[in-house]
Amino acid sequence: MTRAPRPPRPVPGAPHVPVLLAEVLAALDLSGSALAVDGTFGAGGYTRAMLEADPNVHVIAIDRDPGAIAGGAPLVESAQGRLTLVPGRFGSLDAAVRAEGHAEADAVVLDIGVSSMQIDQPERGFSFRNDGPLDMRMERDGQSAADLVNEADEADLADIIYHYGEERRSRAVARAIIEARRKGRIETTGALAEIVGSVVWADPASGIHPATRTFQGLRIAVNDELGELVQALHAAERILKPGGRLAVVTFHSLEDRIVKQFFSARSGRAAQASRHVPSVAMPTPRSFTAVTKGPVLPSDAEIHRNPRARSAKLRAVERTDTPAPAPLAAIETLAALPERTGRSGGARR
Known part of the structure; x- marks a missing residue:
């Protein structure tokens, strides 16, 4: 190395x-x-x-x-x-x-x-740091992160978040998403980050936002x-x-x-x-x-x-x-x- x-x-x-x-x-x-x-x-x-x-x-x-x-x-x-x-x-x-x-x-x-460039544009929906539409599509075409979050079943969401996002609390995140979407469609990065933050707690030592791994997993899945x-x-x-x-x-x-x-x-x-x-x-x-x-x-x-x-x-x-x-x-x-x-x-x- x-x-x-x-x-x-x-x-x-x-x-x-x-x-x-x-x-x-x-x-x-x-x-x-x-x-x-x-x-x-x-x-x-x-x-x-x-x-x-x-x-x-x-x-x-x-x-x-x-x-x-x-x-x-x-x-x-x-x-x-x-x-x-x-x-x-x-x-x-x-x-x-x-x-x-x-x-x-x-x-x-x-x-x-x-x-x-994509991260710094809130309207692209890649980042939770500035609220924007839950998109994440590099080509701006096809299934969006909002589509995935609102339509996938709990097991699929958990698998995506665990394997692609490396989030250990993937099942808890998936359950929280399913519960939240019963009240209405999840459309923004801020809304999703808040849902994730309710079950994944910040680690001050790492400095990593609680939603980081979930967003990574969804982005990788959306764009293959x-x-x-x-x-x-x-x-x-x-x-x-x-x-x-x-x-x-x-x-x-x-x-x-x-x-x-x-x-x-x-x-x-x-x-x-x-x-x-x-x-x-x-x-x-x-x-x-x-x-x-x-x-x-x-x-x-x-x-x-x-x-x-x-x-x-x-x-x-x-x-x-x-x-x-x-x-x-x-x-x-x-x-x-x-x-x-x-x-x-x-x-x-």
Whole structure:
């Protein structure tokens, strides 16, 4: 496990400096006429930095959020033909690259999870800190968090909150939601946070809001974030040329487990199994070699400047010349809710 050096100064004109920016660029090792893929464009921080790394770099950037695509228009213009913005999910990034006329890519970067822009907009419904509609949809389409909270049965809610939110009192939260919605539909982030706070008590030592884990679980379920991550890892494996690099930044243990297990299996290093994570059989031949030895963590200075960076981990690998093997079923299992073993479901407490 490596502690990163002091972070770089912000890129002029960028809304924020993405986490571990210098370390991501070092891991990708861009030079010459490279085609890079930013699977999670967001505010464009990684894309902007990759464009500035070398004048011959071309970037295909993907985002499922229409607001991010619209907000990237000025960067597309300033890039003068070196940036292509594509609306869509990063789980299909290989198809997006081929649709733009490219058979393979030199680099792929993935910054997993919700973006600071989405959290900071109350109307998007990702955060409980400012009251807003209970939405959480990255694409602003399909089932919302309000739909899930008001329509799912108690066992399903408990499973989602426990497995995706890692909330130990998931059953109590689910029961409280069911009881509250008997009185009327739950429509706002503030209302849900209050319901959760009635059964989950704050821990002053951790500084974590009682609703944090419940909101995380619902957001992951609404957007199928872990399923998309699994698809994106396999898509990057298919589109990267031999010697191409894949860098992934994660922000919580569920994401990092999937990335760690995938990288370990594909590079021939069996990850240590635990009671929470099934072991992944070591496949042959190997499609990746490790670039980072364990996760790279943000420096203390970066965490001080950007507290949201505190849980970030960077892992990177390099593509070999081995054809992409079949998808890893064990990795797909990590992204799904476990099958219920009893009438009350798999959730705890």
